[in-house]
Amino acid sequence: MRLRMLDVPGERIGEILAEIEAHVAATGEPAREAFGPPADYAQQWKPSVEPERRPARRRATGFIGHLAIGLGISFGLVHAAYEVGRGVPVWGVSGWWWMALGLLLVVGSAARVPFDPIVDPRSGQARSNPRRVVVVGVAAVTGLVLAGGMVAVGRLVTLGI
Amino acid sequence: MQDTELITTWPTPWTRASLEITVLALVCTHGPTHGYDVARRLRDAGLGEVKGGTLYPVLGRLAEQGLLTSGWVAGDGGPGRKIVTATPEGVAELHRRTVQWQGWTRRVAAVLPTDATGDGS
Helix, strand or coil: CCHHCCCCCCHHHHHHHHHHHHHHHHHHCCHHHHCCCCCHHHCCCCCCCCCCCCCHHHHHHHHHHHHHHHHHHHHHHEEEEEEHCCCEECCCEEEEHHHHHHHHHHHHHHHHCCCCEECCCCCCCCCCCHHHHHHHHHHHHHHHHHHHHHHHHHHHCCCCC | CHHHHHHHHHCCCHHHHHHHHHHHHHHHHHHCHHHHHHHHHHHCCCCCCCCCCHHHHHHHHHCCCCCCCEEECCCCCCCCCEEEEEEEHHHHHHHHHHHHHHCCCCCCHHHHCCCCCCCCC
């Protein structure tokens, strides 16, 4: 985590972790004793050159754009869930279809986020699959929120509120 | 002061300053080798105990400068080991730095008093 925060590339992180594992296995020395506290050790790998970033204005514009799209989709999803709970179609189409479309957009956006996987140099395999974790997590959270919202609206409608 | 006492009490700035060139020299002389072998050789040379947390970033910096290359070989049921080898640029750089280092230590020695004893050698 600390290495990620220091902008160390995933491939390099994989190499650093493998070095520690190999050293500990060969010497029997506890990792903390050989390498010190993880945060201090990570600091030693801080890149000497800051990675190139987009200009601040472009980053801000991109952030605002993504925020607006995210809010729009969220509003659409909540609205669709509300109408499903009430049993009313949205623009002549069942709210279920709008929710499916919104969910697809949310999961599709999560899947397009660029990831820099931590690769174990000995096997060439990623240590974890962050893309899958994020996509499944986003889909699960969105689904749960929508389901909860629909149940709540359904209850309110039943109670005539 | 005894030699052994001196060996365990080298001032940290000295070991830091000399670590990169000594690690490069050991890899050039004994490579292909691996990190803990380099640490053992540093200790056997009387340069003190160099922990993995100090040594591996040095190896990493040398590799970043193109002076070393590395690759992984499978271990016997273990997690494998990283083998480092000096590049031709590393060998040339070692020669250049050795000339500089020896020039520097000669100048330092010329300034120091000549009647001191217990030089640790």
